[in-house]
Amino acid sequence: MKRKITLKQIAKELDVSISTVSKALRNSIEISEDTRQKVQAFAKLYNYRPNNIALSLKNRKTKTIGIIIPEIVHHFFSEVITGIELVANNRGYNVIVGLSNESFDKEVINMQMLANGSIDGFILSIAKETLQQQDYHHFTETINQGMPIVMFDRVVNEIPCDKVIVDDVEGSKQAVEKLIANGCKNIAIISTKDYVSVGKLRTQGYLEAFEDHKINAKSSLILKIEDKLMFDDHLDKLEHEVEQLFKSNKSIDGIFAVNELYAVTAIKVARKLGLKIPENLQVVSFSDGVLSKHSTPSLTTVSQHGQKIGEKAANLLINRLEAEEVAYDDETEEVYETVVIETNLIERESTK
Amino acid sequence: MKRKITLKQIAKELDVSISTVSKALRNSIEISEDTRQKVQAFAKLYNYRPNNIALSLKNRKTKTIGIIIPEIVHHFFSEVITGIELVANNRGYNVIVGLSNESFDKEVINMQMLANGSIDGFILSIAKETLQQQDYHHFTETINQGMPIVMFDRVVNEIPCDKVIVDDVEGSKQAVEKLIANGCKNIAIISTKDYVSVGKLRTQGYLEAFEDHKINAKSSLILKIEDKLMFDDHLDKLEHEVEQLFKSNKSIDGIFAVNELYAVTAIKVARKLGLKIPENLQVVSFSDGVLSKHSTPSLTTVSQHGQKIGEKAANLLINRLEAEEVAYDDETEEVYETVVIETNLIERESTK
């Protein structure tokens, strides 16, 4: 087992100085053709590669991006990572991942672990607990130390940073309009409690679609699920709530669900109650994942283009990192961008 | 915007030496109570944290694990990452992720990017292309340089390293036995071509179950799908192949599918042909993911416990990393472990 070879060792073997080796490898004109070839041949033989850590220390940048997300076992988030990794790699960056598990503390700890030199900047989506507590000091501190952040999906306006979001309101509106256009008269929404920002926004889109079409929203058609019911053991409870919704509103002929799980659950319950999809009940959901594509019937969904979000976020971050390098004037007021990624409606079997 | 503070700056401000500051912060007894308090107070005020990169360089270890997987938008892999991240974090390590996209070249490049000092060891699952080409030089080289590797799921025996696998053969056997016990007389398997190792092994399990029960396997009941059909645009072709299977074997009453997608596709096609699940056709699939849980009918599956695999892999790797530190005798022959994670059968609605 031979440890990785260093400049120093090469220098010693070849009886030249470290500087000479370094220059020879970088094809400096200072070095004679002779020595250059000799050094390069030796380096190749021993498969020399510069040590990344030493470079990071010297250059004061790591060429690494830190990602902090609530969880990774989630189609949307893994799509985003795919996008980030794609452009990061193309632009010569690595990607280091921390999971907050929706916990404020883990989010803070993870950020601290990484902010001490390990990375050049963050791409993150805020944990639910953080959103509830509205404690954002770890973000502002990081930014104050000169480390840029790009937030995606779950963002919060008071933090000065680039953001990439989907237009939840508009996407939901289109979904509901699809149901209206397809002749649904009693459209219910299955959403989350309002502190989950996307739940709130998607509900808002639902309501706006109604307004635009002069339909009166009925509060009995708005079901807001306590978010913990997403966890598997609470599945029964989720089904029960949805069943109640149907039973107390027999005339429901359209469902807009803010995520796939709610949608498939609604379909399951509806079928049990004897409804046919899409003849008696049409369903549209948000977030296009594997359930939408492969469950039966396949779901008409609002696609969020997670990968595109990731790509955009990575580009924003890297652009900023590389712009900083040339910014001699540190006092220019930073101006941040909020990019909205368009959603689009993918029609499948759950609507007519 | 204040950049992160360093020992040198603290030393200068307090008019002591760098060494004194370092020692004071680490509560060295060499330092007087007085100076210690002074330094610690100052450090706290300016929120000093040691620079990780500098530490990595000094200690010749990064406390970072590199993960290389084929893709991340895949329930199994993201579960594994969750497990890795969990124990890594608990044991003070970070996790850096590279995606090979099933490509040999990207796998090699990704490993090279990380092997130059960025990480202490790898956890990886081999890309399909690599398995096909059977070119494993990048693994052996990495290992020869003293960087440990732990492989999971898609492993290859000739590489000397720790491995974490599921017992594909045994798991499949149990799945098929379940179908047999439930009275199925004509059980088909939908698998992948043999170069995908898990496809091969799971097929083997299917055959072994038959042998044990003195059933003759019929080649017409073994469908091996070209793996590219997993990609969404080939879905039609997948359905078509499965449909042919049913049409030319009218008596099929049990299906063992090596992944969820094949299972739901089989169910979809079967229904189209008028079969009822589980009355006329029972289905068991491998890999317990979101489709199994939430599609209708929910699938009886062989659970691989991805998170547990990740946890085990991370523990194996970190154990080895930390054992190395005390190993003065470098010549001890390394002995590697292969851990088999038990699968278990989760019964749901797709079987009686």
Add this chain to the structure above:
DNA sequence: TCTTAACACGAAAACGTTTTCGCAACTCTA
């Protein structure tokens, strides 16, 4: 033959730590 320029290379600093060693300035002890 002397000056100048080109050439080829080495020394050293810097990035931010930790740690070993050395050394002053005390405080005891006899």
Add this chain to the structure above:
DNA sequence: TAGAGTTGCGAAAACGTTTTCGTGTTAAGA
């Protein structure tokens, strides 16, 4: 009060790079 021991701190090396600057040797020009 001399010698020994303790206390508190600083200098310097090391981790592996890159880069600036200096310098000795040779070749060319006058």
